[in-house]
Amino acid sequence: MDLSFTDEELAFQAEVRDFLEKNLPADVKDRYERGLHFTKEGQVRWQRILNEKGWLAPGWPVEYGGTGWTATQKYIFSQELGRASAPPPIPFGINMVGPVIYTFGNQEQKDLYLPRILNSDDWWCQGYSEPGSGSDLASLQTKAVRDGDDYIVNGQKIWTSHAQHADMIFCLVRTDSNVKQQEGISFLLIDMKTPGITLKPIIGLDTEHTLNEVFFDDVRVPVKNRIGEENKGWTYAKFLLGNERTSIARISQSKLKVKKLRDIAASQRVSGGLLQDDADFMRKLNQIDVDLMALEYTELRMLSRIQKGEPLTAEPSMLKIKGSDIQQALTELSVEALGLYGAAYESQEIREGRNDQNFAPDYANGPMAEHLYLRAASIYGGSNEIQRNIISKMVLGL
Amino acid sequence: MDFELSEEQVLLKDSVDRFVQDNYSPDDRLKLSQTELGFSRDHWKTMAELGWLGMAFPEEVGGFGGGAVETMIMMESMGRGLVLEPFVSTVLLGGALIAEAGSEEQIESIIPSVIEGQTMLAFAYAEPQSRFNLNDVETTASKSGDGYVLNGTKSVVYHGGTADKIVISARTSGESRDADGISLFVVDREAAGMDVRAYRTVDGQRAADIRLENVSVGADALLGAEGAAAPVIEKITDRAIGALCAEAVGAMAAANDITNEYLKTRKQFGIPIGKFQVLQHRMVDMYMEAEQSKSMSDMAAMKLDLGYENDTKRAVSAAKSQIGKACKFVGQQSVQLHGGMGMTDEYSIGHYFKRLSTIEMLFGNTDYHLNRFSALS
Ligand SMILES: Cc1cc2nc3c(=O)[nH]c(=O)nc-3n(C[C@H](O)[C@H](O)[C@H](O)COP(=O)(O)OP(=O)(O)OC[C@H]3O[C@@H](n4cnc5c(N)ncnc54)[C@H](O)[C@@H]3O)c2cc1C
Numbered sequence: 001m002d003l004s005f006t007d008e009e010l011a012f013q014a015e016v017r018d019f020l021e022k023n024l025p026a027d028v029k030d031r032y033e034r035g036l037h038f039t040k041e042g043q044v045r046w047q048r049i050l051n052e053k054g055w056l057a058p059g060w061p062v063e064y065g066g067t068g069w070t071a072t073q074k075y076i077f078s079q080e081l082g083r084a085s086a087p088p089p090i091p092f093g094i095n096m097v098g099p100v101i102y103t104f105g106n107q108e109q110k111d112l113y114l115p116r117i118l119n120s121d122d123w124w125c126q127g128y129s130e131p132g133s134g135s136d137l138a139s140l141q142t143k144a145v146r147d148g149d150d151y152i153v154n155g156q157k158i159w160t161s162h163a164q165h166a167d168m169i170f171c172l173v174r175t176d177s178n179v180k181q182q183e184g185i186s187f188l189l190i191d192m193k194t195p196g197i198t199l200k201p202i203i204g205l206d207t208e209h210t211l212n213e214v215f216f217d218d219v220r221v222p223v224k225n226r227i228g229e230e231n232k233g234w235t236y237a238k239f240l241l242g243n244e245r246t247s248i249a250r251i252s253q254s255k256l257k258v259k260k261l262r263d264i265a266a267s268q269r270v271s272g273g274l275l276q277d278d279a280d281f282m283r284k285l286n287q288i289d290v291d292l293m294a295l296e297y298t299e300l301r302m303l304s305r306i307q308k309g310e311p312l313t314a315e316p317s318m319l320k321i322k323g324s325d326i327q328q329a330l331t332e333l334s335v336e337a338l339g340l341y342g343a344a345y346e347s348q349e350i351r352e353g354r355n356d357q358n359f360a361p362d363y364a365n366g367p368m369a370e371h372l373y374l375r376a377a378s379i380y381g382g383s384n385e386i387q388r389n390i391i392s393k394m395v396l397g398l
Numbered sequence: 399m400d401f402e403l404s405e406e407q408v409l410l411k412d413s414v415d416r417f418v419q420d421n422y423s424p425d426d427r428l429k430l431s432q433t434e435l436g437f438s439r440d441h442w443k444t445m446a447e448l449g450w451l452g453m454a455f456p457e458e459v460g461g462f463g464g465g466a467v468e469t470m471i472m473m474e475s476m477g478r479g480l481v482l483e484p485f486v487s488t489v490l491l492g493g494a495l496i497a498e499a500g501s502e503e504q505i506e507s508i509i510p511s512v513i514e515g516q517t518m519l520a521f522a523y524a525e526p527q528s529r530f531n532l533n534d535v536e537t538t539a540s541k542s543g544d545g546y547v548l549n550g551t552k553s554v555v556y557h558g559g560t561a562d563k564i565v566i567s568a569r570t571s572g573e574s575r576d577a578d579g580i581s582l583f584v585v586d587r588e589a590a591g592m593d594v595r596a597y598r599t600v601d602g603q604r605a606a607d608i609r610l611e612n613v614s615v616g617a618d619a620l621l622g623a624e625g626a627a628a629p630v631i632e633k634i635t636d637r638a639i640g641a642l643c644a645e646a647v648g649a650m651a652a653a654n655d656i657t658n659e660y661l662k663t664r665k666q667f668g669i670p671i672g673k674f675q676v677l678q679h680r681m682v683d684m685y686m687e688a689e690q691s692k693s694m695s696d697m698a699a700m701k702l703d704l705g706y707e708n709d710t711k712r713a714v715s716a717a718k719s720q721i722g723k724a725c726k727f728v729g730q731q732s733v734q735l736h737g738g739m740g741m742t743d744e745y746s747i748g749h750y751f752k753r754l755s756t757i758e759m760l761f762g763n764t765d766y767h768l769n770r771f772s773a774l775s
């Protein structure tokens with residue numbers, strides 16, 4: 001057992017820190033720090049900077065453009081991203097469909113899509129959920145019927161994050177209705193410009209547009225866009241969900257937020273003192289910090305097991321539950337830091353169009369936006385209730 | 399001891415319930431909250447005609463002499479529909495301050511017009527640095543000739559952008575945060591030097607920040623004795639807190655009904671999700687929080703009607719802190735149990751969540767009131 005970094009690891013840390021200091025665009029950082037939703041242009045610009053350095057997809061195998069870093073290096077890298085207030089890459093390409101493609105896709109698919117993901121040429125979105133199929137994902141109804149070299153897809157997806165920006169969507173579709181639900185699903189890659197696809201925005205609690213409904217009306221998708229075998233899509237889908245859950249814990253981002261809240265507490269004037277004189281507030285902040293440490297060291301223990309080649313089962317579900325709890329506690333506390341100004345929330349669009357800003361601190365809008373949006377952290381990626389079901393079944397044998 | 403409503407109180411409750419039923423479907427409410435004004439002047443007129451705007455005022459000033467219990471009844475029903483009209487700002491804050499501290503002339507010139515629905519009011523007490531401390535007043539009112547000149551900044555003044563007159567707390571003497579030396583002034587929103595910046599709030603209402611730059615007012619703008627407003631402010635805000643607690647009780651009841659119904663109808667894995675025991679227990683916990691809140695709100699209202707002693711303040715803080723916790727739990731869990739549906743602006747449950755979260759922080763959050771409770775004990 002040993003917690004310390006080697007000299008090489010420390011040198012690596014310094015290199016990453018230096019790179020981020022010099023290359024993270026100020027506007028991208030600023031939006032992220034204030035808790036505002038990214039702009040597509042800013043996000044793509046930043047991802048391309050990372051990719052040029054070869055650091056966009058540290059988790060990928062080297063042959064496909066990964067880094068070959070050790071687990072410790074990957075950990076250091078993600079910590080440094082958080083520390084520098086660098087937004088993480090949009091997960092749909094890098095963390096979700098990319099690994100599915102290089103693990104289960106054919107050579108042609110790898111050659112076509114992987115470089116485009118790395119260069120952020122394709123913005124991907126995730127077409128899993130449907131109106132009747134959320135937690136019970138395997139009950140999905142969107143149909144794909146074979147017609148020569150194409151599938152004809154009909155149905156509807158919902159809660160599709162950022163579909164309005166997307167060039168491609170990866171979809172679970174039903175290709176056989178006469179077998180056990182899980183055995184009749186296929187995994188398709190669909191160009192969003194294909195005729196027959198329409199989008200309808202869903203406005204969220206934060207009054208922003210990140211979610212969408214996606215409708216498929218006789219959409220022709222070439223069979224060559226199917227990943228792996230027909231009717232084996234559930235296997236690939238589950239592989240993807242496992243990856244999603246691990247990355248959803250967002251530990252380094254939460255650490256950044258703790259630090260930010262400490263800064264705010266040390267500078268915000270409240271009734272004759274500073275916010276940091278408020279014992280209740282500080283106790284809550286410190287409690288979150290301790291919870292975060294427990295989560296971080298749990299993740300490190302898991303990483304160490306992976307490094308030794310031991311497989312995990314449902315442990316990522318634990319990271320997801322605890323990570324989302326912490327994100328929500330942090331955004332709640334960030335709102336609390338604002339006192340009454342927590343109520344003064346307007347959508348970005350309205351706010352940016354105003355020339356008579358209110359007198360709240362300049363970080364005032366972000367915390368409420370995040371607080372509202374992150375209520376979803378315990379819902380998306382498989383709700384926390386479902387994660388608990390998974391742990392109780394797979395780990396505890398109940 | 400009696401927790402039951404009298405016949406007249408039942409009639410009052412029925413009439414507010416009917417108003418909410420007729421005018422406050424989730425769709426109606428969403429549309430209304432998105433208008434420029436953020437509420438309906440027609441509804442306001444109706445509320446005046448039904449006599450509600452006078453309910454909380456004593457008979458001596460032309461009101462109907464209802465007490466905290468009547469207010470509680472109205473607010474609970476309005477909470478069920480998340481009513482947007484500025485009842486709290488105009489009647490329970492601005493109006494109550496004038497009725498409590500105002501001179502005969504001030505009362506006569508303003509209160510009847512409030513009761514008739516002509517004049518709308520707001521109360522500007524908070525400042526950027528004040529957090530929840532009502533005595534933290536840096537805005538100054540300096541004597542100038544017969545009158546005063548006001549300077550300072552007021553934050554998050556609910557309905558400050560639409561009120562005709564705004565009651566403003568300002569310091570006429572003493573150090574910032576002294577209880578002594580705080581005075582109240584009734585100022586026209588459009589008075590010279592009033593820089594009123596209105597905006598939307600997260601709970602679908604409207605508020606404003608106000609910068610006062612050499613706002614000159616006459617001596618007749620002073621409400622009550624100079625420098626002696628702190629106890630008045632505390633008393634009136636405590637009553638408003640009682641009312642907000644009742645609003646929260648109504649909103650929680652509605653949120654629970656909506657969620658309970660959802661658990662019965664939404665199917666996953668081939669059965670209604672309400673069949674999953676973890677969700678049943680969660681729903682039971684939400685129900686218990688709402689029931690406890692109702693008890694605390696009733697208790698606070700009855701104590702407020704008995705007088706205004708130390709014990710009353712304790713009761714108000716106890717209710718606010720218990721209800722604050724309940725607001726968060728019920729609001730957040732309602733969203734959670736709706737899954738993705740709960741995250742949409744179009745569906746009503748999220749609006750209950752937002753209003754409940756705001757109530758938790760208005761006039762002091764849960765921690766603040768637990769501390770106040772402990773200091774008063
Ligand atoms: C902000 C946001 C972004 C999203 N992004 C995407 C995306 O990009 N692509 C995509 O495909 N999907 C996305 N989703 C969808 C998300 O994965 C689903 O919302 C989630 O799986 C829950 O499904 P549901 O909304 O249908 O809720 P339901 O499944 O109806 O669940 C409702 C409630 O019941 C509970 N519940 C359900 N079943 C059980 C059970 N067996 N035991 C105990 N409790 C249970 C749930 O935990 C929840 O509390 C997103 C959702 C949100 C909110």
Ligand SMILES: Cc1cc2nc3c(=O)[nH]c(=O)nc-3n(C[C@H](O)[C@H](O)[C@H](O)COP(=O)(O)OP(=O)(O)OC[C@H]3O[C@@H](n4cnc5c(N)ncnc54)[C@H](O)[C@@H]3O)c2cc1C
Nearest residue numbers: 388392396398672673674675676677678679680681682683
């Ligand atoms: C100090 C003490 C004094 C007692 N005195 C008396 C007495 O005077 N006379 C007498 O007759 N009995 C007495 N009891 C017994 C008591 O009533 C039982 O212990 C109680 O009913 C629980 O039964 P059990 O111990 O068999 O636990 P179990 O029924 O085996 O329960 C074990 C756990 O499972 C949970 N559980 C069980 N079923 C469900 C379900 N459907 N859903 C969710 N959770 C469930 C329980 O809540 C509990 O947490 C006493 C017990 C104690 C501890």
